[in-house]
Amino acid sequence: MVAFGDFKPLCSDTPSYTWCNLFYKQLQRASDSTLTGKSVPPEAAPIGINPTCGIPRLGHDGSIGNIANIVACGVSVLFVLVLIVLCNRRKAAVGRIELRTFLIIYLVTLPLQLVTTGALLQQGSTALVALTAIHVGAVVALFWSLLANAIVATQVVEDGTLSSLVPFYIFTAISLGVGIYISLDIALGVTTVIGGVSNPPEALRSIALFVITSIWPAACAVLYFGIMTYIVLRVLNETRPMWYYILSACLFVLSQLAWFLLGRVICTGSNAKVDGSFIATVLESAAVGVLYLAWKSITEESWEEDDY
Helix, strand or coil: CCCCCECHHHHHHCCCCCCHHHHHHHHHHHCHHHCCHHHCCCCCCCCCCCCCCCCCCCCCCCCCCCHHHHHHHHHHHHHHHHHHHHHHHCCCCCCHHHHHHHHHHHHHHHHHHHHHCCCCCCCCCHHHHHHHHHHHHHHHHHHHHHHHHHHHHCCCCCCCCHHHHHHHHHHHHHHHHHHHHHHHHHHHCCCCCCCCCCCCHHHCECHHHHHHHHHHHHHHHHHHHHHHHHHHHHHCCCCHHHHHHHHHHHHHHHHHHHHHHHHHHHHHHCCCCCCCHHHHHHHHHHHHHHHHHHHHHHCHHHHHHHCC
8 A cells, every 4th residue: 555655656657757766775775675676786777666667777788878858858958048048138027036046946957857867877876866866955946936936926025136035045045955955864864754764665655755846846836826827817917928827837737747647658668768758858848938938928018118
């Protein structure tokens, strides 16, 4: 029976599920006999824990790594860089600095994702654990910054001022730190409160990691959508920007469905050459791009004023 916070189904049935890198190190340290099947030897092991299908590490069994997602991450980096430049040009737009920070954090997650899902580094290696931990922290901070952008859009505090930016950056740093700490504790077992091995070990249970990587992002996304819906429809009395927000939300949901539902199907069908992660990356980046268009559409007046 699967309990709340169990990662076993995700790590065995979802190819390239990033956070499994932490549990691989945990099991190596505390229950090495749990690692069987494709998870041994670690030199060739794909991402996951005893996965039903996974892309072997680069250079093993003719593998070129998770090449599709590597390319998708690379293209997405260029795409987000363009969004950052465009965002920076809109000097008078409300929430420009906060949105730019959100885009920069998303930009940081892309090369981290490229490495942590690319089947490039050996499972259980210190480098892979450290980069995965930073990736977790960046994702936690990313969704905080998303929610913070909605709060800024309410104009409770004036955007771009110290009263807005100081709390924004403080909570971003805290989010990053919490994500890194929890991740390293799981992999390295500094404490038994967070990083202790689950019972049984193969359950891969970590409520803390599940909350910050699944519950927290979902909650932030829902709150962001709710706040922006209120601002667009009730405060601005507009409808066109709302379609951008709806499209962005749909793309994000589809990206998660591609990762969790299509990953194994694509992996099996391609004989473990590619999986659903590249589709998820493309859809996530598209969602961010549409989010930028939504922000641009509600700040058109500021853009026009800046032209004169």
